[in-house]
Amino acid sequence: MFIEGNMKIVLSDVTIKELNKGPVKLMELINTIPESNIEFIEINNEIIELSKKYLVNKIVSEKFYDDAVHVASATIARVDAIVSWNFKHIVKLDKIRSYNFVNITNGYGLINIITPVELYYEGKN
Numbered sequence: 001m002f003i004e005g006n007m008k009i010v011l012s013d014v015t016i017k018e019l020n021k022g023p024v025k026l027m028e029l030i031n032t033i034p035e036s037n038i039e040f041i042e043i044n045n046e047i048i049e050l051s052k053k054y055l056v057n058k059i060v061s062e063k064f065y066d067d068a069v070h071v072a073s074a075t076i077a078r079v080d081a082i083v084s085w086n087f088k089h090i091v092k093l094d095k096i097r098s099y100n101f102v103n104i105t106n107g108y109g110l111i112n113i114i115t116p117v118e119l120y121y122e123g124k125n
Contacts (some may be wrong), residue, residue: 012042041073042080076108096113
């Protein structure tokens with residue numbers, strides 16, 4: 001979907017760092033996506049401040065700050081959805097509700113958080 005241009009992938013430094021920890025094949029696949037189908041988010045003060053609000057609200061602890069930055073980046077960039085396998089800190093109903101509570105309370109929109117399986121089936125429609 002991303003290679004063919006049916007969807008655009010949005011990445012940040014934090015996302016790239018996480019992807020580099022995964023299987024080599026994953027980054028090889030990312031590298032096949034044309035640059036025109038990739039948007040890069042620069043981590044800025046607005047993202048850092050929203051990330052800190054997630055910590056203050058105890059959605060994640062300081063140890064998992066990168067997860068907070070990941071969600072804040074996507075929220076501020078107004079992506080259609082975060083796609084993640086992180087079932088502990090991101091793709092978890094209570095976490096999603098908490099992220100969205102903080103987002104709405106601070107004037108941001110809701111963020112959709114899904115698994116790659118859900119994205120796959122979405123692309124089939």
